[in-house]
Amino acid sequence: MGLSNFLQGRLLRWAITVSAGSCYLLFGYDQGVLGGLVTQPSFLDAIGRPSSSFLGTIVALYNIGCLAGCIFAALFGNRLGRKNTVLLGSVIMVVGGVIQTATYGAAQLIVGRLVSGLGNGMNTSTIPVYVSECSPAKYRGRSVAIQLSIVIFGTVVAYWLDYGTIKNLTGEVVWRFPIAFQNVFALFTIFTLPFLPETPRWLYSQGRKEEAVSVLARLQGSSVDDPQVKMIEAEMAAALQLEEESVKFSFKDLINDKTPVKNTRRLVLCFMIQFWQQFTGINVIAFYVTIVLEVNVGLSRETSSLVAGCIQIAFWLGTLPPIFFLDKLGRRPTLLFGSIALLTAMAIFTAGIAVNTKATANMALAMLFLYEISFGMSWNSIPWLYAAEITPMQLRHVGSAVATFSEWLWTFVIAQITPHAIENAGWKFYLLFCVMITLNIPFTFFFFPEVSVIFTMQRQFEYSLSAFSDKRKDS
Template sequence: MLDLRGQALQTAIAASAGSAYLLFGYDQGVLGGLVSQPSFLNAIGKPSSSFLGTIVALFNIGCLGGCVIAAVWGNYLGRKRTIIWGCVIMIIGGAIQASTYGSGQLIAGRIISGIGNGMNTSTVPVYVSETSRSTIRGRSLAIQMNMVILGTVLAYWLDYGMIRNHTGEVVWRFPLAFQDFFALATVLTMPFLPESPRWLYSHGRKEDAIHTLSRLMSCAEEDPTILAIVEEIEQAIAVEKLQAKFTVRSLFHDTTEVKNPRRIMLCFMIQLFQQFTGINVIAFYVTIVLEENVGLSKETSSLVAGFVQIAFWLGTFPPIFLLDRLGRRKVLMLGSTVLCIAMILFTTGIALKTSASANLALAMLFVYEITFGMSWNTVPWLYAPEITPLNIRHIGAAVCCFSEWLWTFVIAQMTPPAIANTGWKIYLLFCFMLLLSIPFVYFFIPETSGKTLEEIDYIFVKNWDGRRFGMSDATGSSVEMEQKQDDPSE
């Protein structure tokens, strides 16, 4: 294991986990640019458009399976091993896809890759959250989501470049094989990084956990900051042990004091609202939207779609610097407000079907992509591992991802016929859901910014009294310790 400390260690974790998340974005986007290529269609038996759509969407079914695996075995395997196994499975799936000589083989490769991706997307946010300072946790996850969209942009432009400059099967085999590069990067680097200190502590490896914390914080193991974090972890574990065991039944009959079922439900609902912003209509079918709804030619649509993806990626940069300052609630509500206005104007533009209204719709498409990248793109992935306690954090993150892939599959299946049969009217659904998301965030989403993962527990604990669990104010909050450590004037 490399003896990295402080910022160098944080950067190494971000890079290794980021490669897995870049693969997440790449794998989502790579097939979308290839489905119209004759050599690709010939290799998989010239499927009908509906069957082809199913092949593309089956990746999400694999992801659902990966989420279940992470929920059931993730806590046993640990954060690192779950990510490594997820990437190994994706390497196998990528190899099967790249060597495809039939639709059955492609389906198998897509589902296998999806399983690995489901494991990764359930675990990477947890690993990054548990190894980040509370004061920069939002920034750390925002960087990961930036990598996701960078992967999507890279996939789109690689497809575009291969189609424009090459012929034959290499046009699609190389992009499908290239996804394994990112998985290999994570598999080769992750073993040299430390396991999550919170996972180590919860599994009785206290000395390893304290040593890892000292490396992450770049201070001695006896430092007051380390002692404060350890005390908070112990208190959180003490609270969790006094509660009834989490079961599926408890989702419908909540008797726990720490409100675990409510937290799990929030993990599911926040991703539902993210998907019903309409983002995957744009992400999966942007060229169809530009052709059918905006009225651009096929060639122009392909080029403009690439710049729409770049706009999306650029929108993911501001959260890196602002998410920890503004907080989760403000970012979501401001994002919903702007997204709702942009979606209403976009819908109006395509409904009027004039030259001026088409330009308005195109402009709003760019506003929408940038705003989504700045708001709803990042926060849901961060929020699930933040609000779930240590003993079920892997379940909360997996439920969040399960919701993501479930609704992604639903939207991917319903969009083509919805656009064909209803035209602009389908976007009214997303306008309504965006409007509804504002009161949802205001009334149900508590603020978590600036709090340690253990302190967030106490937001949900009913009638919290720290003295019941031996909580002491002697060392002070680890958040305050971290802020003082970051502030040279202290």
């Protein structure tokens, strides 16, 4: 019996989590690795001592590659399948990592980051769908929360590896080794993913129904005749019938959507939830925390690097509680509580660095820890999960790609403006995020329905369509 058939039930689901999680480790690692290096002399010398605005461009262009990867996943992801899209994205990321490691100038670093971004955009658009479609519904939130916790753990690894090389090494190895280390995660996924199955829902939608049921039984750890397997197969068949008998969706329908499923509204919500996530200000801290600590809080370079690693540990610890409560508490309440906590932390942080005394600087530093923990417990994982949950099967890859496109679009904007804004606007820059978090609270309350409500509406519509089809056949 081969390894691919040996993996069954919970063991198989954990294998999927680990393999996909390695990609998410890479996602988090790439988010954090330059954040610990952007103030290091040997790194800045290698890329020509760029101005703060050009440094922002170098960091931000990674996100343009991610945008391209999202577009690729939206256009070709359903044709390739979830697993093959992730495999291709991981191979592309290895190529990008090699180019970055061998950097001898800003142009080469930009090319490497664009290539890595392309692969990462493909992966981050696809992995939430892959994991959610391989997870039982009652554990779906937990599964994606684990993946997003792994992302932040990757950021922790990046910052502490940066700190270790800065503290103990000299010369170009200080930054070349941390950049090269990213390929370890991509290679792990490349070597493990071939032993894992494609998702049953994608297989079923492609007409490979026997294979889909077989994979479903393996994921359940049961036989193909198990009642639970039969029930889920019936749900997949009903969803596929819904898609086949309803008006086919096309991109022009975004302008004039008359379908009862309201595809346009769902895709707009996919875009907006990542928009609000980014305008909490999280990537100011993720990309530039050492600059924030040096310029805004007033710490030394070495102390900033040490504290940055501690802040990322706090961030990661904040991602652990949702693994246990997210499926019980729900998506919208968690987002609302998180926004209130984030607004409190950001407002006090802004006031602290504005007053600019030793006591208020310490208070601002404490608020950074509270901010990171609050984000980890709320807005970190839900936006990635929500997009896959609110879109119908034939649009799931598009919804996930739209959400991820929004993530990388606004990450690019924030990464581009942050160094210049910190240097020239100081504490006033953070007022932007105070205002945006304030606005996202009513938007979340009024426009983001709880997913259990969405599932109920979808099920009612499927039953109505099925009843209508039966009547039509009888007549």
